[in-house]
Amino acid sequence: MNIEFWFDYASTYSYPAAMRIESVAADNNVSIVWRPFLLGAVFNKQGMNDSPFNVYPAKGEYMWKDMARICSDSNLPFSRPKTFPQHGLLAARVTTRFSDAPWIPKFVRLVYSANFEHNQDISSPSVIEPCLSAVGADVSLVMREAVTEEAKLMLREQTEEAISRGIFGAPSFYVGSELFWGNDRLERAIKWAVEANI
Amino acid sequence: MNIEFWFDYASTYSYPAAMRIESVAADNNVSIVWRPFLLGAVFNKQGMNDSPFNVYPAKGEYMWKDMARICSDSNLPFSRPKTFPQHGLLAARVTTRFSDAPWIPKFVRLVYSANFEHNQDISSPSVIEPCLSAVGADVSLVMREAVTEEAKLMLREQTEEAISRGIFGAPSFYVGSELFWGNDRLERAIKWAVEANI
Numbered sequence: 109m110n111i112e113f114w115f116d117y118a119s120t121y122s123y124p125a126a127m128r129i130e131s132v133a134a135d136n137n138v139s140i141v142w143r144p145f146l147l148g149a150v151f152n153k154q155g156m157n158d159s160p161f162n163v164y165p166a167k168g169e170y171m172w173k174d175m176a177r178i179c180s181d182s183n184l185p186f187s188r189p190k191t192f193p194q195h196g197l198l199a200a201r202v203t204t205r206f207s208d209a210p211w212i213p214k215f216v217r218l219v220y221s222a223n224f225e226h227n228q229d230i231s232s233p234s235v236i237e238p239c240l241s242a243v244g245a246d247v248s249l250v251m252r253e254a255v256t257e258e259a260k261l262m263l264r265e266q267t268e269e270a271i272s273r274g275i276f277g278a279p280s281f282y283v284g285s286e287l288f289w290g291n292d293r294l295e296r297a298i299k300w301a302v303e304a305n306i
Numbered sequence: 307m308n309i310e311f312w313f314d315y316a317s318t319y320s321y322p323a324a325m326r327i328e329s330v331a332a333d334n335n336v337s338i339v340w341r342p343f344l345l346g347a348v349f350n351k352q353g354m355n356d357s358p359f360n361v362y363p364a365k366g367e368y369m370w371k372d373m374a375r376i377c378s379d380s381n382l383p384f385s386r387p388k389t390f391p392q393h394g395l396l397a398a399r400v401t402t403r404f405s406d407a408p409w410i411p412k413f414v415r416l417v418y419s420a421n422f423e424h425n426q427d428i429s430s431p432s433v434i435e436p437c438l439s440a441v442g443a444d445v446s447l448v449m450r451e452a453v454t455e456e457a458k459l460m461l462r463e464q465t466e467e468a469i470s471r472g473i474f475g476a477p478s479f480y481v482g483s484e485l486f487w488g489n490d491r492l493e494r495a496i497k498w499a500v501e502a503n504i
Contacts, residue, residue, distance in 0.1 A: 154362055164352055166474040170487055177494070276364040289368055292490045296375070 109301045110139045112282040114270055115216075116147035117196025119278040120161070120175050123224045125291040126279070127184055130213050132294060138301045142207045142216065144200040145270040146263065147278045148193070153271055159193050178291070185225040194223055195231035197263075202236065202250055204266055205259040211243035218242060307499045308337045310480040312468055313414075314345035315394025317476040318359070318373050321422045323489040324477070325382055328411050330492060336499045340405045340414065342398040343468040344461065345476045346391070351469055357391050376489070383423040392421055393429035395461075400434065400448055402464055403457040409441035416440060 113129055115122040133140050151159065161168035172188055179186035199219045206212060218239040222228040228235045233251060240247045253259060270280075274287060281288040281297035284306040288297035300306070311327055313320040331338050349357065359366035370386055377384035397417045404410060416437040420426040426433045431449060438445045451457055468478075472485060479486040479495035482504040486495035498504070 164474060166472045169472060170474065170485055173485070174487070174491075181494075274364045274367060276362060276368065287368055287371070289372070293372075296379075 109137060109306055110141055110283075111297055111301050112141045112143050114143045114145055114275055114278060114280040114282065116145060116278040117199045117219055117223060117230060118159075118193035119147055120171060120192075120224070121291045122279040123175075123186075123220045124178055124182060124184055125294055126216050126220045128182070129294060132298055136298050136302050138298055140213070142203060142212055143266060143270075144196075144203045144263070145267040145275070145278075146197070146200060149267045150271055150276060154276070162192070185221070187225055187227050189223055189227055191229070194229070196223075197231065198233065198236055198254065199230055199239075201254045201259045201263050202240070204263045205253050205256075206245075206250060209245065211240075211245050214243045215239055215245070307335060307504055308339055309495055309499050310339045310341050312341045312343055312473055312476060312478040312480065314343060314476040315397045315417055315421060315428055316357075316391035317345055318369060318390075318422070319489045320477040321373075321384075321418045322376055322380060322382055323492055324414050324418045326380070327492060330496055334496050334500050336496055338411070340401060340410055341464060341468075342394075342401045342461070343465040343473070343476075344395070344398060347465045348469055348474060352474070360390070383419070385423055385425050387421055387425055389427070392427070394421075395429065396431065396434055396452065397428055397437075399452045399457045399461050400438070402461045403451050403454075404443070404448060407443065409438075409443050412441045413437055413443070 111133060113125070115126055129140060151157070156163055159168075161171050176186055178184075196219075203212060203216060219230055219236070222235050222239065223230050230236065237247050237251065240250050273282070277289055279289075279291060279294075281293065283297050283301045284304060286297075286300055286304075288294075288300070309331060311323070313324055327338060349355070354361055357366075359369050374384055376382075394417075401410060401414060417428055417434070420433050420437065421428050428434065435445050435449065438448050471480070475487055477487075477489060477492075479491065481495050481499045482502060484495075484498055484502075486492075486498070
């Protein structure tokens with residue numbers, strides 16, 4: 109059984125989802141397919157050139173309070189990033205290019221912590237390299253591979269796939285052909301995978 | 307302890323919230339303040355002249371599937387309305403004008419069932435009058451009062467209050483000064499009321 113986890117490193121609600129998906133999935137013998145994409149491109153297709161949380165200030169103000177409550181409720185550190193949304197392109201390219209590497213789950217969490225706990229600039233190699241080093245990856249190899257045309261193309265194609273499959277926000281989960289949207293739907297998606305034996 | 311329930315009769319996710327709020331609140335000794343408003347006016351302020359579920363088709367397509375899952379999971383009948391969004395103005399005026407009447411909770415549920423179970427036109431007096439009759443209200447009095455200038459003004463002011471207090475969608479819940487958005491947040495809002503003893 110498996111679940112596709114579609115996420116964007118800048119996305120606020122992807123943070124709690126990323127921090128807990130491994131344990132929720134493991135508890136149910138569901139494996140995870142890590143599928144980063146560029147949410148900004150999805151918003152562009154919808155005619156927005158910024159996060160809806162910035163386009164609609166009331167929605168944004170609520171989201172930050174809701175995030176603080178969610179993180180507090182689940183004992184997850186949270187600090188509102190000075191820049192929102194951050195640029196997750198580099199981290200997303202690394203993750204797409206090495207999606208099957210054993211260090212990916214831990215790397216994903218470290219990047220989210222850098223963004224939403226430590227308020228670091230995740231577009232900077234000086235932030236991403238220590239994350240790679242901490243998970244035991246070959247830092248120089250990964251950083252070199254992440255900026256190849258092949259890696260760039262992989263992420264573009266993955267983002268196109270998200271759009272063509274009807275993904276409109278993050279985090280999203282696909283279980284077979286069934287789409288679930290939002291951190292709130294993680295448990296329902298996992299249950300779907302178990303019941304449908306997908 | 308009490309919770310303000312802000313809802314719109316056309317709003318899909320307000321339907322499951324409306325159908326279960328009384329029992330969830332009663333289980334926790336929390337009382338409900340019924341606060342209908344016009345979500346369309348809120349969207350207008352955001353620059354949209356239709357529901358976001360129509361403006362963004364991918365979001366809309368997902369919402370209908372998500373609604374079907376939610377209703378199925380909670381044994382709630384659900385039939386996608388032929389018209390979306392419906393015009394809830396008449397029902398909202400009735401509810402605003404008689405918000406303290408003992409028959410309001412049951413009336414609210416009947417109108418939501420008319421919309422999302424029976425696919426009836428809730429803008430029509432021929433649908434609203436039987437709902438009033440079924441809950442034992444004085445039908446002719448209520449229908450007369452619902453279209454007075456006073457009733458119209460009450461609903462306009464309530465909608466303005468929603469906007470000024472940062473409500474951007476429905477259902478929303480206010481517990482003291484704390485805002486919660488979405489059917490998914492009902493339990494958290496009730497818990498807040500209990501813990502804060504509001």
